[in-house]
Amino acid sequence: MASELEIIRAIKNASSIEIKVRIIDQLGVKIKPQHRELIAYLVEASRQELDSEISYAVKKSLFQIRSRYNITNFPLFLMDPVNLLQSSDPAYRLKALDIFEKKNVSLEQCYYFLGSIYFEDDPFVLSKMIKVLPLLVHHLPLKKVQKILEDFLEHENSRVRANAVEVIAEVKTKMKINYLETLWKILKDPDQRVRANAIHQLLLENRKDLESLLLERAQNSSDYYELISIQEIAEKIEFEFDKSLSKSIVSRAKKLQKTEEEKAKKSESNHAIPLSVERQSSGINLALVKMIPFKSIALIAIVGLIGFYLVSNNKKKQTIVATTKLKTEITQLKTESKELKEKVKKMSIKTPIHEQKIALKSKLELLKSDGADLKASSNSFFKEAKDLYQHEKYKEAINIYKAVYEVYKDNRLAVDSVRWLSKTQKVQNVLSSVANYQKKKQYISAVKKLEEIRHLVSKEIYEKHLQRLKLEKQNQKK
Numbered sequence: 001m002a003s004e005l006e007i008i009r010a011i012k013n014a015s016s017i018e019i020k021v022r023i024i025d026q027l028g029v030k031i032k033p034q035h036r037e038l039i040a041y042l043v044e045a046s047r048q049e050l051d052s053e054i055s056y057a058v059k060k061s062l063f064q065i066r067s068r069y070n071i072t073n074f075p076l077f078l079m080d081p082v083n084l085l086q087s088s089d090p091a092y093r094l095k096a097l098d099i100f101e102k103k104n105v106s107l108e109q110c111y112y113f114l115g116s117i118y119f120e121d122d123p124f125v126l127s128k129m130i131k132v133l134p135l136l137v138h139h140l141p142l143k144k145v146q147k148i149l150e151d152f153l154e155h156e157n158s159r160v161r162a163n164a165v166e167v168i169a170e171v172k173t174k175m176k177i178n179y180l181e182t183l184w185k186i187l188k189d190p191d192q193r194v195r196a197n198a199i200h201q202l203l204l205e206n207r208k209d210l211e212s213l214l215l216e217r218a219q220n221s222s223d224y225y226e227l228i229s230i231q232e233i234a235e236k237i238e239f240e241f242d243k244s245l246s247k248s249i250v251s252r253a254k255k256l257q258k259t260e261e262e263k264a265k266k267s268e269s270n271h272a273i274p275l276s277v278e279r280q281s282s283g284i285n286l287a288l289v290k291m292i293p294f295k296s297i298a299l300i301a302i303v304g305l306i307g308f309y310l311v312s313n314n315k316k317k318q319t320i321v322a323t324t325k326l327k328t329e330i331t332q333l334k335t336e337s338k339e340l341k342e343k344v345k346k347m348s349i350k351t352p353i354h355e356q357k358i359a360l361k362s363k364l365e366l367l368k369s370d371g372a373d374l375k376a377s378s379n380s381f382f383k384e385a386k387d388l389y390q391h392e393k394y395k396e397a398i399n400i401y402k403a404v405y406e407v408y409k410d411n412r413l414a415v416d417s418v419r420w421l422s423k424t425q426k427v428q429n430v431l432s433s434v435a436n437y438q439k440k441k442q443y444i445s446a447v448k449k450l451e452e453i454r455h456l457v458s459k460e461i462y463e464k465h466l467q468r469l470k471l472e473k474q475n476q477k478k
Contacts, residue, residue: 028061110139123157158191165197187229224256394428
């Protein structure tokens with residue numbers, strides 16, 4: 001299969017509609033998810049006014065790709081996984097992980113993945129990221145992967161810890177760790193699912209080594225969760241302790257259980273509630289009543305009733321006055337609202353094109369002009385951003401592309417803005433890395449890094465940076 005750019009060029013330069021259709025038909029059968037430029041070309045073509053045969057072929061090919069690879073949203077699929085990982089929406093970050101899961105990623109994207117795993121705050125996304133990690137082991141340094149997994153074995157979220165246990169089992173053969181001891185430490189985890197994962201992996205280990213460790217920890221353990229895990233493992237492998245040790249395990253577990261229950265109660269609330277509270281009687285104290293003269297009680301009661309009647313009567317009058325006033329204000333507001341609605345109707349924006357009582361041809365002309373206005377306004381943004389890009393003002397260009405994406409989010413122009421945003425961020429990041437190598441006097445690495453953007457920037461810009469590095473290297477030798 002030819003390169004993606006060659007195929008796109010062949011379609012554009014085809015001498016007849018029949019040849020174009022034939023090439024596009026082949027794409028629907030042969031194209032794969034990693035052919036992102038070809039998919040982007042087809043998606044763009046599907047939105048243009050093309051010959052009916054070409055339009056049908058394009059849509060048919062996209063349908064075949066969608067069906068074969070279960071791609072539900074092409075614009076979202078075409079977004080760079082690095083950009084998706086940086087999204088504030090967890091759903092978009094999960095979409096990025098789908099791309100990583102299919103292994104259609106570069107080394108640089110894997111390093112972005114490593115960076116984002118430390119900043120992920122959504123437990124569900126993080127647990128999925130850990131699941132994806134083993135698929136990228138061939139791209140990443142093993143020490144780094146090992147350190148990440150060891151850190152996540154102690155994560156505050158139990159789902160994350162449980163997934164870390166599963167993943168460390170997948171990559172154990174590639175890492176220099178004492179796997180049996182690492183798994184055993186997890187048996188002290190308070191979460192049952194995490195311990196269950198660890199027990200499942202332990203049962204797959206060498207029986208002799210497991211029994212030796214089981215016996216040693218059964219004699220010395222003073223952790224409640226470890227003791228109940230020991231009992232579970234012994235039961236599953238049908239290992240019998242001697243009677244005195246068996247009694248000792250049960251005894252220690254019971255004592256520690258009380259301590260764990262107390263801890264659980266305290267952790268449920270910072271304000272501990274007493275188990276039993278003395279209730280004071282809410283009844284009348286007859287001894288005190290007897291001490292009060294009956295005449296005084298009657299007098300106080302009568303005065304109280306009179307006072308209550310006067311206050312309530314006054315409040316009732318005030319309520320009636322306030323209600324009447326409020327009703328009057330509501331009636332006025334309704335009248336004003338009606339008048340305002342009528343004014344808005346008269347001043348409202350023109351009737352939608354599809355509702356206008358004009359000929360179909362006129363409607364199509366209006367639609368075309370609206371589309372042209374939309375494209376013209378976006379083109380002015382893109383022109384300014386591209387000028388900034390050519391003058392190496394990447395930060396300002398990025399701000400414009402982000403703004404265009406926000407404005408045209410529901411339009412195909414969003415795809416263009418995301419593509420250019422990704423390209424600009426790539427150049428900005430590479431130049432930042434080049435500057436770091438330059439500071440460290442690592443000129444060979446700086447030149448190699450610079451070559452990554454050779455196809456993304458103009459020849460003049462590339463040569464300028466390259467010459468600067470060469471001159472600095474020569475001055476360093478002197």
